[in-house]
Amino acid sequence: MSAETPDLDTRPSAATRSPEDPHGETDPHGDVTVDRVALAEELAGEAAGAGHAASADVAAYALGLGDDALVLAQRLGDWITRAPELEEDVALGNIALDLLGHARSLLHYAGTYDGRSEDDLAYFRDEPEFRNAWLFEQPNGDFAHTIARQLVASTYLVELYRRLEGSTDATLAAIAAKASKEVDYHRDHAIQWTLRLAGGTDESRRRMLRAVEQTWPYVDELFRDDEVVARLAEEGIAPLPSSLRETFDAVIDQVFAEAELARPEGRTAFTVDGRGREGKHTEHLGPLLAEMQVLARVHPGASW
Amino acid sequence: MTAPADLTVVENEAAQARFDDLIAQDSRIEPRDWMPDAYRKTLIRQISQHAHSEIIGMQPESNWISRAPSLKRKAILLAKVQDEAGHGLYLYSAAQTLGIGREEMMQQLIEGRARYSSIFNYTTPTWADMGAIGWLVDGAAICNQVPLCRASYGPYGRAMVRICKEESFHQRQGFEILLELMQGTEAQREMAQDAVNRWYWPSLMMFGPPDDESPNSAQSMAWNIKRFSNDDLRQRFVGMLVPQAEVLGVTLPDPNLAWNEERQAYDMSEIDWTEFHEVLAGRGPANAERLRRRREAHEEGAWVREAAAEYARKQALKQQSAA
Numbered sequence: 001m002s003a004e005t006p007d008l009d010t011r012p013s014a015a016t017r018s019p020e021d022p023h024g025e026t027d028p029h030g031d032v033t034v035d036r037v038a039l040a041e042e043l044a045g046e047a048a049g050a051g052h053a054a055s056a057d058v059a060a061y062a063l064g065l066g067d068d069a070l071v072l073a074q075r076l077g078d079w080i081t082r083a084p085e086l087e088e089d090v091a092l093g094n095i096a097l098d099l100l101g102h103a104r105s106l107l108h109y110a111g112t113y114d115g116r117s118e119d120d121l122a123y124f125r126d127e128p129e130f131r132n133a134w135l136f137e138q139p140n141g142d143f144a145h146t147i148a149r150q151l152v153a154s155t156y157l158v159e160l161y162r163r164l165e166g167s168t169d170a171t172l173a174a175i176a177a178k179a180s181k182e183v184d185y186h187r188d189h190a191i192q193w194t195l196r197l198a199g200g201t202d203e204s205r206r207r208m209l210r211a212v213e214q215t216w217p218y219v220d221e222l223f224r225d226d227e228v229v230a231r232l233a234e235e236g237i238a239p240l241p242s243s244l245r246e247t248f249d250a251v252i253d254q255v256f257a258e259a260e261l262a263r264p265e266g267r268t269a270f271t272v273d274g275r276g277r278e279g280k281h282t283e284h285l286g287p288l289l290a291e292m293q294v295l296a297r298v299h300p301g302a303s304w
Numbered sequence: 305m306t307a308p309a310d311l312t313v314v315e316n317e318a319a320q321a322r323f324d325d326l327i328a329q330d331s332r333i334e335p336r337d338w339m340p341d342a343y344r345k346t347l348i349r350q351i352s353q354h355a356h357s358e359i360i361g362m363q364p365e366s367n368w369i370s371r372a373p374s375l376k377r378k379a380i381l382l383a384k385v386q387d388e389a390g391h392g393l394y395l396y397s398a399a400q401t402l403g404i405g406r407e408e409m410m411q412q413l414i415e416g417r418a419r420y421s422s423i424f425n426y427t428t429p430t431w432a433d434m435g436a437i438g439w440l441v442d443g444a445a446i447c448n449q450v451p452l453c454r455a456s457y458g459p460y461g462r463a464m465v466r467i468c469k470e471e472s473f474h475q476r477q478g479f480e481i482l483l484e485l486m487q488g489t490e491a492q493r494e495m496a497q498d499a500v501n502r503w504y505w506p507s508l509m510m511f512g513p514p515d516d517e518s519p520n521s522a523q524s525m526a527w528n529i530k531r532f533s534n535d536d537l538r539q540r541f542v543g544m545l546v547p548q549a550e551v552l553g554v555t556l557p558d559p560n561l562a563w564n565e566e567r568q569a570y571d572m573s574e575i576d577w578t579e580f581h582e583v584l585a586g587r588g589p590a591n592a593e594r595l596r597r598r599r600e601a602h603e604e605g606a607w608v609r610e611a612a613a614e615y616a617r618k619q620a621l622k623q624q625s626a627a
Contacts, residue, residue: 070375077369077382081362081597084605086389086396089362093386097379104375119374143608199618200611207607295373295431302488304373304431304481 059113066106067132073099098182105175123296134274135218137285147193148211154187163239198259216264221274332458335401352409355395356420362388364428387470398459414599425588432499438478440507447541456528486553501557509580511538542570
């Protein structure tokens with residue numbers, strides 16, 4: 001808080017009050033305290049464990065994970081004011097906010113390698129420089145598509161962050177420890193809705209089946225190893241993506257068994273050759289970035 | 305001999321006397337207490353309008369979530385719009401304690417039969433509008449709402465305590481957005497002043513018509529729902545804005561705004577109530593757009609709500625047959 005900022009306290013009188021007794025003693029109805037509220041750590045963007053600069057490999061890795069989280073947060077933010085019920089405006093907004101927090105920590109850390117800020121990375125890179133996997137940039141579709149994408153994303157992220165908590169890189173371990181609890185909630189949300197939609201009405205089941213079918217081609221990319229991650233795995237910094245597949249499949253199989261769904265097979269089953277970590281993207285990322293970056297790019301160098 | 309009908313009259317009189325007593329003692333009425341029909345109706349109208357305002361009020365701000373110019377601002381704006389959805393939920397719950405269902409209130413809103421604060425029918429063409437809404441609109445809302453924390457109806461007052469705390473955080477964020485813009489480039493300063501010019505008068509109109517033209521005020525004050533008159537609150541708000549505008553370096557767009565020592569109040573230009581009535585009558589810049597968005601979300605989400613209800617019904621049946 002800057003010193004010249006005036007107090008915006010608008011309470012009508014200075015009745016006695018404490019956090020335990022917000023109504024105060026002098027007024028039977030209580031006075032409300034509208035004291036200054038400090039920004040939650042999450043909103044202020046205090047990066048977890050940020051002490052040392054990332055190496056080139058760690059920065060590349062953190063950038064990929066940060067872009068996954070940022071792009072998915074940007075997608076989910078679009079549901080606000082459009083969700084099927086108010087509780088979902090709150091829930092999807094909350095998930096978007098968590099993911100944005102992960103993105104900020106990861107991009108901040110990636111930027112320590114070459115002195116770029118989280119905003120330099122988010123707003124001033126072009127599409128081929130983004131490293132997110134294709135799953136995260138896929139459009140929201142209907143609510144079933146969003147839930148299918150959330151189910152895959154959060155199940156993968158739960159396994160990833162659990163493993164990353166044990167990273168020999170202290171910053172990645174600290175970011176993962178915080179994110180782990182949050183993506184666990186995201187997964188629970190996605191599972192609950194998968195069960196409701198698959199086991200609800202004929203229409204919701206039809207939509208859920210289609211959504212699973214159209215989401216599945218993007219699953220394999222999440223578990224593909226590359227040279228950078230192979231080097232990091234040797235040093236105990238990051239898990240090999242391929243090593244997360246078994247637990248991912250086990251969780252999905254369990255959810256699908258209860259929901260009476262199946263992983264797509266036969267004619268409808270195919271895999272896209274997702275190359276997000278190499279900067280190749282589907283047609284959907286460009287418009288998303290154009291919208292996200294437009295204002296920042298009109299005023300380069302400005303502070304907000 | 306006392307006939308049953310007489311008993312009812314006697315009971316009603318006793319209930320009315322208890323209610324009058326509670327009001328006279330400035331105490332709280334709770335959902336299970338007897339209350340006059342008119343009191344109940346007034347509260348349902350006021351609380352549901354307030355809930356609708358929170359829900360519709362998400363739209364002008366959500367317009368900038370995708371384009372917020374820094375990740376920190378994006379996070380704050382997301383959190384703010386999410387808070388507003390939460391406020392709508394607490395307020396619908398408070399209204400439900402008076403015997404109206406949420407679905408009914410939502411229908412009234414999307415069919416255009418319920419009101420919400422007309423301030424949200426203005427548009428947000430620039431980022432600076434996020435600052436002006438926080439500083440002016442949330443600022444005016446706080447002036448209106450802090451006294452409501454002491455409203456005689458318990459669930460309403462308690463919902464307002466929680467809401468006011470979050471609103472004050474929103475106002476601070478709005479102020480900081482404007483401060484950052486005013487300390488920035490020429491283009492940013494122009495953006496900030498332009499937004500203040502557009503939101504200043506509509507925010508003063510949020511306090512409602514002048515006291516001598518406010519038909520429902522007297523009864524609401526007698527019931528301890530309303531505590532201060534519209535004009536008193538408007539004065540208090542302007543008194544709060546003037547020093548803050550100086551810190552920001554913005555000009556409040558009223559050449560006649562000046563402290564009047566004799567009246568111990570601010571002199572100001574006449575408010576253009578024609579505009580207020582136009583917007584209130586549904587002819588504001590975005591009335592149709594706001595309702596269309598709400599209606600679409602509600603209608604397009606119907607299959608999801610039906611699925612959740614059907615799933616819950618099947619689960620309950622399963623549990624029954626298992627028991």
